Amino acid sequence: MELFQLTAHQLAEMLKKGEASAEEITRAVFARIYEVEDRIQAYVTVTEETAYQAAKEIDRKRREGEIPGPLAGIPAGLKDNLCTRGTRTTCSSRMLENFVPPYDATVVKKLAAAGAVFTGKLNMDEFAMGSSTENSAFFPTRNPWHLGYVPGGSSGGAAAAVAAGEAVYALGSDTGGSIRQPASFCGIVGLKPTYGLVSRFGLVAFASSLDQIGPLTKDVRDCALVLNAIAGHDPLDSTSAPFPVPDYTSYLTGEARGVKVGVPREFFGKGLDPRVGEVVRAAISRLEDLGAVVEECSFPHAEYALPCYYIIAPAEASSNLARYDGVRYGYRAAPEKGGNYNLLEMYMRTRSEGFGPEVKRRIMLGTYALSSGYYDAYYLKALKLRTLIRQDFNRLFEQFDVIVSPTSPTPPFRFGEKAGDPLVMYLSDVYTIPINLAGIPALSLPCGFVEGLPVGLQIMAPPFGEGTLLRVAYAYEQSTPYHLARPPLKGEPEQEPVEKTGP
Amino acid sequence: MMAEYEAVIGLEVHVELRTKSKAFCSCPNVFGSEPNTNVCPVCLGLPGVLPVLNQAVLEYAVRTGLALNCEIASFSKFDRKNYFYPDLPKNYQISQYDLPLCRNGYLELEVEGVKRRIGITRVHMEEDAGKLIHGEGEDADCSLVDTNRAGVPLLEIVTEPDLRSPEEARLFLEKLKAILQYIDVSDCKMEEGSLRCDANISVRPVGTNVLNPKTEIKNMNSFRAVHRALSAEMARQCAIWEAGGRVVRETRAWDEEQGTTVGMRTKEEASDYRYFPDPDLVPIVLSSDFIARVREGLPELPEARKQRFVREYGLPSYDAGVLTSSRPLADFYEACVRGYPDPKTVSNWIMGEFLRLLKASDLEVAETKLTPSHLVEMLELLKEGTISGKIAKTVFEEMFRTGKRAREIVEARGLVQISDEAELARVVDEVLAAHPGVVADYRSGKEKALAFLVGQVMKATRGKANPQAVNKIIKEKIQ
Numbered sequence: 017m018e019l020f021q022l023t024a025h026q027l028a029e030m031l032k033k034g035e036a037s038a039e040e041i042t043r044a045v046f047a048r049i050y051e052v053e054d055r056i057q058a059y060v061t062v063t064e065e066t067a068y069q070a071a072k073e074i075d076r077k078r079r080e081g082e083i084p085g086p087l088a089g090i091p092a093g094l095k096d097n098l099c100t101r102g103t104r105t106t107c108s109s110r111m112l113e114n115f116v117p118p119y120d121a122t123v124v125k126k127l128a129a130a131g132a133v134f135t136g137k138l139n140m141d142e143f144a145m146g147s148s149t150e151n152s153a154f155f156p157t158r159n160p161w162h163l164g165y166v167p168g169g170s171s172g173g174a175a176a177a178v179a180a181g182e183a184v185y186a187l188g189s190d191t192g193g194s195i196r197q198p199a200s201f202c203g204i205v206g207l208k209p210t211y212g213l214v215s216r217f218g219l220v221a222f223a224s225s226l227d228q229i230g231p232l233t234k235d236v237r238d239c240a241l242v243l244n245a246i247a248g249h250d251p252l253d254s255t256s257a258p259f260p261v262p263d264y265t266s267y268l269t270g271e272a273r274g275v276k277v278g279v280p281r282e283f284f285g286k287g288l289d290p291r292v293g294e295v296v297r298a299a300i301s302r303l304e305d306l307g308a309v310v311e312e313c314s315f316p317h318a319e320y321a322l323p324c325y326y327i328i329a330p331a332e333a334s335s336n337l338a339r340y341d342g343v344r345y346g347y348r349a350a351p352e353k354g355g356n357y358n359l360l361e362m363y364m365r366t367r368s369e370g371f372g373p374e375v376k377r378r379i380m381l382g383t384y385a386l387s388s389g390y391y392d393a394y395y396l397k398a399l400k401l402r403t404l405i406r407q408d409f410n411r412l413f414e415q416f417d418v419i420v421s422p423t424s425p426t427p428p429f430r431f432g433e434k435a436g437d438p439l440v441m442y443l444s445d446v447y448t449i450p451i452n453l454a455g456i457p458a459l460s461l462p463c464g465f466v467e468g469l470p471v472g473l474q475i476m477a478p479p480f481g482e483g484t485l486l487r488v489a490y491a492y493e494q495s496t497p498y499h500l501a502r503p504p505l506k507g508e509p510e511q512e513p514v515e516k517t518g519p
Numbered sequence: 520m521m522a523e524y525e526a527v528i529g530l531e532v533h534v535e536l537r538t539k540s541k542a543f544c545s546c547p548n549v550f551g552s553e554p555n556t557n558v559c560p561v562c563l564g565l566p567g568v569l570p571v572l573n574q575a576v577l578e579y580a581v582r583t584g585l586a587l588n589c590e591i592a593s594f595s596k597f598d599r600k601n602y603f604y605p606d607l608p609k610n611y612q613i614s615q616y617d618l619p620l621c622r623n624g625y626l627e628l629e630v631e632g633v634k635r636r637i638g639i640t641r642v643h644m645e646e647d648a649g650k651l652i653h654g655e656g657e658d659a660d661c662s663l664v665d666t667n668r669a670g671v672p673l674l675e676i677v678t679e680p681d682l683r684s685p686e687e688a689r690l691f692l693e694k695l696k697a698i699l700q701y702i703d704v705s706d707c708k709m710e711e712g713s714l715r716c717d718a719n720i721s722v723r724p725v726g727t728n729v730l731n732p733k734t735e736i737k738n739m740n741s742f743r744a745v746h747r748a749l750s751a752e753m754a755r756q757c758a759i760w761e762a763g764g765r766v767v768r769e770t771r772a773w774d775e776e777q778g779t780t781v782g783m784r785t786k787e788e789a790s791d792y793r794y795f796p797d798p799d800l801v802p803i804v805l806s807s808d809f810i811a812r813v814r815e816g817l818p819e820l821p822e823a824r825k826q827r828f829v830r831e832y833g834l835p836s837y838d839a840g841v842l843t844s845s846r847p848l849a850d851f852y853e854a855c856v857r858g859y860p861d862p863k864t865v866s867n868w869i870m871g872e873f874l875r876l877l878k879a880s881d882l883e884v885a886e887t888k889l890t891p892s893h894l895v896e897m898l899e900l901l902k903e904g905t906i907s908g909k910i911a912k913t914v915f916e917e918m919f920r921t922g923k924r925a926r927e928i929v930e931a932r933g934l935v936q937i938s939d940e941a942e943l944a945r946v947v948d949e950v951l952a953a954h955p956g957v958v959a960d961y962r963s964g965k966e967k968a969l970a971f972l973v974g975q976v977m978k979a980t981r982g983k984a985n986p987q988a989v990n991k992i993i994k995e996k997i998q
Contacts, residue, residue, distance in 0.1 A: 099567040112566065119560055121567060220566040225798035254571045254801050332798055335599050338610035339564050343664065363603060386601070386793035395795060 019044035020181035021502055024238045027184060028086040031078070038071035038078075038089025041184075042133050045091040048181045049135070052505060057157050058167075058177035060096045061104050062136035067091065070133045077131075086241050088131025093183035095174045096137035097144055098229070099218040100124055107220050108152035108173075109142045111340045111347045111370035121218020122253070123187055123229050123246045130245045135183050139173030142372045143337065144194055144222040146170050147444040150435045151374045159201060160503035161469055165428040168198030168444075174232050175202035179503050185233040185242055189219055191226045192325055193423075193448025196460035199232055200423035200472025203462045203501065205239045205489070206232045208448075210479045211455035212257040214243075215250030221336040223329040224255075226452040235499045236461060236490040240264035243482060259480070267483040272491035273307030275484075278416035280315035283447055289426045291466040296422045299463035299473045299492065303420070306491050313412060313419070317404045321450040322442060324405065327385045327398035328453070334382030337375065342366030377438065402453050409454045413478040418488050421447050423460040423472035451476055459485050462498035468506075470498075524722045524757045527730065528688050528749060529640075529680035532695065533673050534705045535647065535713035536579045542646045542672035543570030543613065550711050554652075554665035562670030564609035569799050572597075576672040577620075577803065579704040580644050581813045583674055584621025586702050586820060587639045591810050595620045596802040597644075601793040606649035606664050614675075616794040619643035620803070626698070627822065628690050637691055638679030647671040668712075674704075680719065680730075685749035689742050692716060693844065696742075697821045701846045709741050720749055721766065722756045731760075732768040736780055739773045748773035752780045824849055832862035841870055847884035851891055858895035868894060872912060876919045888922025897925035905929065907936045909982055938985040940992065943976070946984070947992045950975045961997060969993065 019027070019041050030036040046064055053059060074089035094100065097107045099117035101124075106112045120128070128134075141151035149157045149172025157172045159165040160180040167176040171188030175198035178186050188195040190208035199206025207230045214229045221227060231242035247261040279300060284293055304310050341363050342348035349365035351357040357365065371379070385394040412419055424444055434441040451458040456479055463473035473492070477485040493499050541548050544561035560568045584591050598616035624639035649666035653659075676695070682688045696707045696714065707714040721733035736752055739745045751773075756766045771780040819827070821843050828839035828849075843849045848869070855865045873894075877884065897914055900906045906914060906929055917928050929935055937943055950972055951958055961968035969990070976989045 097567075105566070107566075115566065117560075117565065117567065119565075119568070217569050218567045221799075223798075252571060253569050255569075255799065331795060335601055335611050335793070335795070338601060338603065339566070339608065341603065341605075341610060343605050344563065344608065345565070359605060383793065386795055388791045388793075391793075391795075 017502070018181075020048040020184075022184070023234045024087060024090045024184050024241055027090055028088075031089055038074040038133060039068065041089060042067050042071040042091050045135060045181070045183065052160075052180050053182065055158060055163055055505060056160055056176050056180050056182065057155050058138055058173040058180065058182055059093070059136045060106055060108060060139050060154060060173070063103055063134055064136075066103075067133045067135055070128075070131075074131050074133070084131045085245070087127065087245055089133060090184050091133045091135045092127060093135050093138045093174060093177045093186040094124065095140055095171050095186065095188045097140060097189055097220040097222075098124055098137075098187060099220065100134070100137065103137065105137065105220065106154075107143045108140045108154055109371065109375070110153045112220075113153075113347065115346050117218075119218060121229075122215035122250045124218060126246050126248075127187070135177075138171070138177055138183075138186060141170035141172070141194075142375050143220070143333070144170040144189055144191055144227075145333070145374045145378055147193070147197055147441055148429070148431075148435065149173060149198075150431065151372055153372050156431060159428050159469075160505050161203060161428070162507035163505065164430055164507045165469060166201065166431055168201035168424070168428065170194040170198075171206075171232060172198045172201075175199050175204060175206065178202070178204050178232050178234060180505065181502070185231060185238050187229055187242070187246070188232050189222075189227055189229050190448075190452065191222045191228075191329060192452050193445035195230045195232060196448050196458060196472065196474060197424050197445060199460045200462075200474075201428040201470060203470030203498070203503065204232055204234055205236055205459065205461045205493075205499070206230065206472075207239050207243065207459045207482070207485070208451060208457060209243065209247065209482060210257070210457045211452075212255055213247050213261070213457070213480065213482065215248075215253040215256045217250055217252040221332075223332040224336060225332060226325075226329055228452070236486060236493045237265065237268055239459070239489075240268060240486050243486075247482075257480070262483060264482060264486055267487040268490040269487060270491050270494050272303060272488050275303075275308045275418065275488055276416045277303055277308045277310045277488075278313040278412050278419040279310060280313050280318065280412070280419060280421065282315045282318035283421035287425050287443060287446065288422060289466070292422050292425065292427060292471050295464035295466060295471040296420075296473055299496075300420060302495060303488070303492060306495060308488070311416070313416065315408050315412065315450070317401065317408050318450060320401045321405055321453055322446055324398045324401040325445075325449045325453060326381065326442065327394050328402065330378040330382030331385045331395050331398075332382065334379045334386065337371075337379055340367065340370060342370070346370070374438070405450055406454045409450075409456055409476075409478075417477070417484055418481075419476040421474045421476070423447060423474040427466040427469040427471060447474060455479060457482050457485055459489050461489050461493055462501070463492075463496070464498060523724050524753070524760075525683050525725045526685065526749065526753050527680045527721045527723060527733070528682035528685075529719045530676075530678045530682065530688060530691065531717045531719070532676040532678075532692070533715040534583075534676065534699060534707065536576060536672040536674060537703075537705050537713075538573055538575040538579060538672055540573055540575075541670040542573055542576050542644070543670055546670065548671050550713070552667055554663070554667060557667045558669070562608065563666060570613060570797075572800060572803075573672065576644060577805075578813060579672070580620050580642065580674055581805070581810060582702050582817060583676075583699065583704055584624065584642050585810075585814050585817060586698050587621070587624040587626055587642060587676070589621035589624030589639060589642055591805065592618060592620055592622070593805050593807070594618065594802060595805075597797040597800045598794045599797045600645075602790060604648065605662065606651050606666070606669070608649065608666060608669050612646060612648065613797055613800070614645035615643035626691065626694060628687065628694060630687055630690060635681075635687070637681045637687075640677045640679050642674055642676050645673050645675060647673050685746045685753060688718065688749055689746040692742050692745060694821070697844055697846070701818055701820055703818075712740075715740075716745055718745065718749055720752050720756070722753055722760065731756075732766045734766065734768065734780070735770045737770060737772050737783070744773060744775060747778065748780060751778060755780065818846075821846075821849075832856065832866075834862055834866055838863075838866045838870060841874075842866060845884065851884055854891035855894050858891060859898045861898070864898065865894070868898070868915070872915050873919075876916065880919075887919060889919045893918045893922075893925060900925055900929060904938060904985070905935055907982070907985055909977070909986070910934045910936060913982070934983060936985050937980055937983045938988055940988065943984055943988055944992055944996075946976050946979050947989065947996055950979060951993070951996060958997060
């Protein structure tokens with residue numbers, strides 16, 4: 017395999033042995049970007065110059081006898097809602113098209129301290145709202161397994177970049193499945209950590225009580241390595257957990273014997289593509305073969321997760337996105353030609369022009385759900401449902417070590433296939449959303465294919481059960497070949513590649 | 520027939536806390552800096568940043584709640600109050616809604632000798648917004664935003680509608696200010712906006728319990744303005760009822776120049792703030808240990824100090840009340856008494872000259888050049904007869920103005936009192952010789968004539984003569 021196809025831990029091994037330099041690896045990844053980016057369109061911003069500087073710095077350190085950590089010198093991409101000091105952070109929105117933060121997100125700082133080489137900022141659904149990256153205000157990203165298909169969303173750019181070798185790993189954010197679903201669609205590993213395990217400081221907020229940053233990697237070991245680097249308490253985020261974090265690679269034993277695995281029947285019912293169901297059931301059998309104890313179980317409030325989420329997330333979003341008003345930074349609409357406008361008109365024009373349709377839809381939903389007279393009927397009721405969903409999980413985790421399900425009810429879909437109907441699109445996250453509502457960790461890893469398109473297996477664990485998650489995922493992964501497959505970049509987009517209209 | 524009405528007044532007081540840093544970031548919390556210099560991404564609400572509660576804010580809020588006899592919630596949270604405004608960086612304000620930190624407190628007032636208990640509905644924490652500076656002249660079509668104040672910690676103190684007159688409202692505010700200063704949570708400078716007050720007022724016939732529609736008065740920026748605004752509004756409402764009309768529920772602004780309240784907006788279009796729990800901040804859970812620790816750290820409050828002044832210094836209740844009305848004043852008094860243990864004399868000087876000069880120069884105790892040791896030194900000069908009471912006043916004024924010591928002033932200006940009888944007798948002789956008519960008047964029984972003659976001697980000695988001695992000498996010489 018070529019350098020860009022390797023995992024972080026493989027590259028780290030080569031660096032250690034002197035078989036490659038960080039600069040060479042970085043060159044290989046940028047060469048790959050030049051080779052395939054016009055077809056994949058994963059990047060909003062490429063930061064080649066600073067990447068080489070960082071790579072050279074790591075090489076220098078190594079030459080001088082320092083032993084940098086396992087991620088040092090490895091090229092990584094960042095979803096474009098993670099603030100990067102001096103580098104534009106757009107959230108794939110017109111609203112922030114020219115926003116250059118004067119600060120780094122805590123995860124960016126931590127990775128930089130670990131010696132990461134940042135390749136650039138990755139495309140996403142605008143403000144992380146969407147499941148296909150078709151909501152990017154700039155251009156859609158394509159699935160490297162078949163260019164006519166979406167990469168999932170909202171971390172679609174991150175997932176596609178990692179799958180296509182345009183970054184060795186990436187950080188995404190997951191509010192309702194935005195790491196796991198694209199990981200599933202692109203055939204890679206994606207982890208949504210426990211709420212509070214990873215600092216959210218510097219992550220442009222979508223829904224604060226649900227958002228969590230996590231890794232998108234080529235395999236489970238990389239996932240553990242990246243989690244090691246980004247987890248831990250941050251005094252800048254009061255919701256971050258004040259606990260010490262273990263070395264997650266210590267859980268990668270290859271053993272799954274005796275692990276109690278729950279399979280909620282509600283995740284295998286109506287709406288699940290039978291071909292996906294078949295692949296996932298086969299994966300569960302594989303776990304059994306490895307000695308896991310598998311048992312069917314019930315998740316009674318599963319059907320309420322989606323409506324509950326579509327009250328809470330938009331409610332928080334409506335408030336979080338109120339700051340984009342054209343007053344201090346970001347996009348400001350001009351008055352109508354030759355005219356003038358007052359403050360209210362400036363607000364309205366700015367927000368009308370700066371936000372895309374999905375963002376507006378959710379702001380309106382959220383504003384409505386929080387307004388007086390509807391608060392009790394919607395928002396408060398959703399909070400109660402959220403508690404019931406948490407309790408369902410608590411009960412399940414009294415009985416099981418992990419719970420498994422498909423990550424997405426369908427394989428990747430074609431561009432435009434669901435974009436016209438938001439409700440159909442929302443169903444794409446039906447299995448991932450309950451996890452965010454409960455704040456527990458979950459991971460998606462490749463478990464097979466449907467007609468050449470990847471299918472993901474979702475594994476859930478109790479709060480701060482990342483170790484268990486990684487252990488089970490690693491045991492499964494090591495007994496199957498799916499993580500070794502690399503996408504062929506085949507097929508043609510429905511239409512000619514859209515010219516990048518982005519910044 | 521206005522006397523038949525009483526007011527029903529409730530106050531909403533906003534107090535800026537004098538913590539070192541802002542409520543949710545480490546920016547300095549100071550007044551008067553260059554615009555937009557005390558700001559960071561957090562208080563500007565830039566994308567991606569998160570608020571983290573300043574623990575001092577919590578402690579100050581608990582201190583305030585305890586001083587106002589409130590229950591302190593062991594579980595509380597922050598909510599977002601959503602509204603668009605150009606000086607509100609996030610377009611929501613972090614505040615507290617249904618679970619305020621403190622509630623059900625009270626503050627006791629003495630109004631015309633009667634003790635009154637004014638209920639405190641709630642005390643909650645929130646962040647301040649920035650400030651808009653509206654352009655003038657050529658810039659009249661633009662407004663500038665200064666975000667230095669954005670994120671400054673505020674307490675909102677809401678009273679029950681227990682106040683019955685504008686005077687009570689003023690007394691309440693004075694007492695509240697004294698308490699807040701005693702517990703050192705705010706400098707309470709109304710002119711700098713660190714204490715702001717809105718008032719709800721309705722009127723009703725005395726002896727009834729009806730609650731008539733109320734109006735909310737804003738824009739009052741001094742205690743005097745609160746008193747005037749409420750009096751004006753009370754008169755306005757009474758006149759409406761007297762004329763058979765109906766007061767409408769609305770928000771009114773106080774127009775200081777016109778001395779009237781002016782309608783701003785009717786309450787019908789009440790804002791929908793879409794409050795919901797702020798997901799960026801964890802709930803506040805307070806242990807009883809923490810609350811007990813804060814309670815132990817509370818200083819002696821004004822009421823207790825007043826009682827002690829009466830007990831310990833034998834002062835009249837009135838004196839004790841005035842002296843303890845502010846902590847710096849009470850501290851000043853006690854420092855003076857320690858140096859010059861004649862409590863009533865010290866009280867007279869502080870309540871008389873000191874307060875008069877403070878008021879005339881519009882200064883706070885801490886801002887003057889006069890220290891307790893200045894006053895003590897002057898009182899000693901007075902006691903030993905080096906200066907007269909009249910000279911003392913002159914000396915006091917100069918000490919106040921310049922910060923010079925009493926002895927220095929007396930020496931530099933040659934103000935030492937003349938008590939030497941021979942020297943005084945010589946001056947008296949001159950005065951008597953110059954005013955034979957007045958001397959005759961005195962002899963014919965006009966007592967006032969004596970005062971004139973004494974005055975002439977004082978004038979001749981430029982106030983340095985010992986008046987008692989002069990009196991004595993004149994009487995001896997004339998009789």
